[in-house]
Amino acid sequence: MSIQAESPLVRSRPVLTRDRAAQPPKAKPRLPHSTRFAIVNNMPDGALVATERQFSSLVEAAAGRDVAIDLYYLPGLARGAEASTVLEARYRPISDLYHNGADALIVTGNEPRAARLDDEPYWPEMAQLIDWAKDNTASTLWSCLAAHAAILRLDRIERRRMPGKRSGVFACNVARGSGEALPPSLSICHSRLNEAPRQALRDKGYEIVSESADGQVDAFAKTWTSRFLFLQGHPEYETDSLAREHRRDVGRFLNGQRTEYPAVPENYFDGPSLRRLAVFQEQAMAKPAPHLFASYPSIALRQGLAGRLAQSASAVFSMWLNEMVVPGLPR
Numbered sequence: 001m002s003i004q005a006e007s008p009l010v011r012s013r014p015v016l017t018r019d020r021a022a023q024p025p026k027a028k029p030r031l032p033h034s035t036r037f038a039i040v041n042n043m044p045d046g047a048l049v050a051t052e053r054q055f056s057s058l059v060e061a062a063a064g065r066d067v068a069i070d071l072y073y074l075p076g077l078a079r080g081a082e083a084s085t086v087l088e089a090r091y092r093p094i095s096d097l098y099h100n101g102a103d104a105l106i107v108t109g110n111e112p113r114a115a116r117l118d119d120e121p122y123w124p125e126m127a128q129l130i131d132w133a134k135d136n137t138a139s140t141l142w143s144c145l146a147a148h149a150a151i152l153r154l155d156r157i158e159r160r161r162m163p164g165k166r167s168g169v170f171a172c173n174v175a176r177g178s179g180e181a182l183p184p185s186l187s188i189c190h191s192r193l194n195e196a197p198r199q200a201l202r203d204k205g206y207e208i209v210s211e212s213a214d215g216q217v218d219a220f221a222k223t224w225t226s227r228f229l230f231l232q233g234h235p236e237y238e239t240d241s242l243a244r245e246h247r248r249d250v251g252r253f254l255n256g257q258r259t260e261y262p263a264v265p266e267n268y269f270d271g272p273s274l275r276r277l278a279v280f281q282e283q284a285m286a287k288p289a290p291h292l293f294a295s296y297p298s299i300a301l302r303q304g305l306a307g308r309l310a311q312s313a314s315a316v317f318s319m320w321l322n323e324m325v326v327p328g329l330p331r
Contacts, residue, residue, distance in 0.1 A: 251290075
């Protein structure tokens, strides 16, 4: 199945589809209907609605039923007019979460702006959220930058800048005893510039749930009053999310918004697509100009990739919800 290029300035829509329901997790969690779900959506404006859809669909698929999910935002995050309209219509400020409560909470990441997380303008609000979730949820899932923010706040573990962006689909081996819902290996999308150092996590008592063969941690966990699951990868990504990110970053390069041409996501495109992308990259780097984006090639993903991504995402979210109901966790 191919993906057609489009202007990076046009709000993207899904081109490839994934059928979550066709590949359910092995066992559905037995969640009370009174379980309260919430998402604090910190994603940039262009990904705000898509991220809400991605996480919501995975939670519902893992729960095996429709669930009501309350949506919240951090007022300290600057928003454009269109995103502000969405927030006003469907979201509530984070202060309402502290009043309403939540059993299962998801906190998304954001595009990093500052060199240090605690220098981000929204850091005081994020720190307060982390402190609250530790003692007032049954379990919280921290995604990408939010995971790095949480470990910085809780254990002073500093994220570490990697030599280059980690982008692609990676096979991640699951540690023994990490949950019946997980298979021995997961296929997970990663798209990040920073990492949580493995040894620092181990030294502070974090459990490594999954990691790639090169020692890069994918998911890890730790229990306070609440069970926290931290994801450096993006199991919530739709099949074409990395392709759209690559096109977006190519557009930024051609427009002069970034100085380096973006690397092609690893283990993602099929052979013919990689060859077309290499030819396009050579032309774009020789003489970058905005009009070249119209020639961005048609691309296709590796055979069978969509199914592997869907199965892995279902397993991760089923594990998360299953771990909510272990004895000793608050309800």
